[in-house]
Amino acid sequence: MNSWKRLLGYLKPYRFQLGVALVAMFALAVTTSLYPVVIDLISTSLFGGSEAINQVVGSKLERIQDGLSYLGIQTSAAELKTSLGKNLLLALAFVVTIKAISQAVRFYVMGAIAQRVVADIRKILFDSITRQSQAFFGEQGSGFLVSRVINDVAQVERAATYAIPVLVGDVLKVVGLATICLWQYSDLALVSVVVLPLATFPIIRFGKMLKKYAKESQQKLGSITNRVAETLGGVRIVQIYGREEYEINRFDHESENYVRIMMRSVLVRAIQTPIMELIGIFALVLTMLYARWKIDSGAIRPGEVIAFLMAIILMYEPLKAIGRLNGIIMPGLAAAERVFEIIDRPPQVTDDVSAVSLPRMSNEVEFRNVSFRYPNSDTYAVRNVNLTLQRGRLIALVGASGSGKSTIASLLPRLYNVTEGEIVLDGIPIESGTVASLRNQIAVVTQETYLFNDSIRDNIAYGVPGASDADIETAARAAFAHDFIVKLPDGYQTMPGERGVTLSGGQRQRIAIARAFLRDAPILILDEATSALDVESEEEVQRALEALIANRTTLVIAHRLSTIQDADEIIVMEEGAVVERGTHQELLNLSGTYARLMALSEV
Numbered sequence: 001m002n003s004w005k006r007l008l009g010y011l012k013p014y015r016f017q018l019g020v021a022l023v024a025m026f027a028l029a030v031t032t033s034l035y036p037v038v039i040d041l042i043s044t045s046l047f048g049g050s051e052a053i054n055q056v057v058g059s060k061l062e063r064i065q066d067g068l069s070y071l072g073i074q075t076s077a078a079e080l081k082t083s084l085g086k087n088l089l090l091a092l093a094f095v096v097t098i099k100a101i102s103q104a105v106r107f108y109v110m111g112a113i114a115q116r117v118v119a120d121i122r123k124i125l126f127d128s129i130t131r132q133s134q135a136f137f138g139e140q141g142s143g144f145l146v147s148r149v150i151n152d153v154a155q156v157e158r159a160a161t162y163a164i165p166v167l168v169g170d171v172l173k174v175v176g177l178a179t180i181c182l183w184q185y186s187d188l189a190l191v192s193v194v195v196l197p198l199a200t201f202p203i204i205r206f207g208k209m210l211k212k213y214a215k216e217s218q219q220k221l222g223s224i225t226n227r228v229a230e231t232l233g234g235v236r237i238v239q240i241y242g243r244e245e246y247e248i249n250r251f252d253h254e255s256e257n258y259v260r261i262m263m264r265s266v267l268v269r270a271i272q273t274p275i276m277e278l279i280g281i282f283a284l285v286l287t288m289l290y291a292r293w294k295i296d297s298g299a300i301r302p303g304e305v306i307a308f309l310m311a312i313i314l315m316y317e318p319l320k321a322i323g324r325l326n327g328i329i330m331p332g333l334a335a336a337e338r339v340f341e342i343i344d345r346p347p348q349v350t351d352d353v354s355a356v357s358l359p360r361m362s363n364e365v366e367f368r369n370v371s372f373r374y375p376n377s378d379t380y381a382v383r384n385v386n387l388t389l390q391r392g393r394l395i396a397l398v399g400a401s402g403s404g405k406s407t408i409a410s411l412l413p414r415l416y417n418v419t420e421g422e423i424v425l426d427g428i429p430i431e432s433g434t435v436a437s438l439r440n441q442i443a444v445v446t447q448e449t450y451l452f453n454d455s456i457r458d459n460i461a462y463g464v465p466g467a468s469d470a471d472i473e474t475a476a477r478a479a480f481a482h483d484f485i486v487k488l489p490d491g492y493q494t495m496p497g498e499r500g501v502t503l504s505g506g507q508r509q510r511i512a513i514a515r516a517f518l519r520d521a522p523i524l525i526l527d528e529a530t531s532a533l534d535v536e537s538e539e540e541v542q543r544a545l546e547a548l549i550a551n552r553t554t555l556v557i558a559h560r561l562s563t564i565q566d567a568d569e570i571i572v573m574e575e576g577a578v579v580e581r582g583t584h585q586e587l588l589n590l591s592g593t594y595a596r597l598m599a600l601s602e603v
Contacts, residue, residue, distance in 0.1 A: 003337050004333060010120055010121060011117065014116060021109040021110045021113065021164075024105040025102070028102040029172035029173045029175070031099035033173070033179065033311075118160060121153060122149060125149055125342060133347055144223075151335075156336050159328055159329050170317075170319075173318040181312075209264075209268050213261055213265040213268070214265070214335070224258055227250060227254050349417055350435070352432060354432070357434055358433035358441070360522060361425055361523060367423055369384050370420070371421055381576050382411070386578070389555060391522070392551045392553070393553065394564075396555075396557075396564035396567040396569070397558065398558045398564070399593075403573040405557045405573060406527070413439050418431075440521070441521050442524075443519035445515075445516050445527065446512070446527040447528045449505075449508040449509050455492065456496060456511060457493060463518065475517035481511055481513070516548065526556045528557060528563070558570075569583065570594065
């Protein structure tokens with residue numbers, strides 16, 4: 001119920017449109033309810049003539065006058081008789097026209113509101129996901145997150161599009177038609193009213209079952225989406241290692257789990273509709289038997305029976321829609337709960353209430369007794385690290401895999417918060433500043449270059465959205481990327497494909513380096529930035545990096561030790577701790593861990 005109330009809260013910005021839709025729903029309910037009355041009068045006039053119609057008016061004139069007075073229409077008995085006798089077909093045409101217009105308005109306006117509400121929810125959800133810390137993405141598979149944004153929100157959309165028109169429009173129709181039946185045809189209506197409460201039991205019972213199956217099916221669908229995303233992301237490895245059949249079987253397993261849950265839901269829906277129809281038919285049969293007895297006794301007219309049966313028929317569709325309500329709303333509410341779980345999850349890395357904008361770094365970044373362990377881990381990935389990164393100096397981190405190099409590089413831009421100790425920028429703890437002001441001072445080039453499926457121009461300008469074409473070209477030239485870019489079919493407007501698949505590894509890397517040039521940040525993180533380049537390109541980029549590194553604080557994560565021999569300081573790490581530090585020659589003279597790593601790299 002809380003999810004439902006929360007979903008209704010998203011309607012507030014669209015109060016006016018909702019008001020228009022509610023007026024249309026009310027008009028639709030009123031005109032639908034008038035159908036049986038008009039048909040009663042027309043059938044009586046056709047089969048009984050003017051005398052019969054006058055008799056009907058005479059017998060029920062008081063009720064009709066009371067109803068018109070309630071709607072603000074005042075008329076005399078004579079005027080009512082004349083109007084009914086002469087304008088029945090015109091009245092029917094009027095009712096049909098208003099009904100059609102109100103139905104169209106209701107459908108369009110509610111559809112538009114639903115689309116806007118769902119767009120708002122999807123935007124808030126995506127905003128929440130993109131602001132989460134790296135720990136969150138370690139816990140959640142990308143496929144599960146895609147399922148939240150696409151599949152779960154689609155379920156919410158379906159529920160939002162369906163629920164309000166049914167809860168308001170169809171309920172009003174049923175109430176209006178039931179009122180007409182009880183007011184004009186009370187004898188016939190009482191039979192049906194006795195039977196209809198039987199329909200409430202299957203609605204409640206099946207609704208609980210459908211909500212349960214809806215939550216389970218959404219979880220299984222998330223597993224399927226995650227399986228697809230993971231397989232497609234690593235399809236090259238899958239094919240090289242000949243694991244297509246294995247991945248197909250894993251997908252089939254996930255798919256079968258989803259099908260099993262959905263079959264249970266389908267079974268409930270398959271049973272629900274016939275049961276509702278059987279209850280309705282039972283009520284209709286009883287009513288017709290009763291009506292036959294009343295007609296034979298002269299207590300009611302055939303026109304009343306026709307009108308009443310029309311009212312029952314008109315009630316069938318809205319009652320059927322109400323019966324289906326659980327089958328649509330419950331999956332939507334289950335999906336909404338999953339969506340709100342992420343929306344309500346606060347990011348682990350956030351600005352403190354008193355956070356200030358950090359000034360541009362001018363001197364140094366210092367790690368002071370920094371320790372860190374990943375969420376749900378008892379082992380420290382980094383232990384008591386003390387490190388000073390001075391402006392204009394290049395500091396290299398070396399060590400075996402898992403030694404903590406990448407963790408330190410992730411702590412600097414606050415992709416994670418330190419567990420113990422602090423990182424200080426020009427004397428100011430970075431956690432006392434805003435995340436944006438810190439990250440604006442950092443550029444990064446990673447070993448696995450990530451390019452977006454956007455133009456090369458926009459990929460270079462990713463960190464500086466308002467950059468001019470001239471600045472972008474200057475950065476590309478500095479990274480020795482301009483020459484190959486202009487040879488591409490559309491030059492800087494060329495689309496590199498998902499993850500830059502249409503470019504070579506060296507080309508992707510140079511675009512990433514151009515992106516770092518354009519960023520012009522005082523802090524630079526290089527994760528073996530030249531490892532994907534050929535010999536000729538590597539020499540060019542090394543010269544470009546020398547210019548980029550000047551007067552900047554540069555942290556290099558080194559895998560190829562030959563690339564960092566000229567570093568101002570080399571930090572050697574083992575199991576999260578600093579075990580050696582010094583220049584290349586100083587570390588070789590120690591004959592310790594660094595010397596051993598160098599010997600291994602030369603083998």
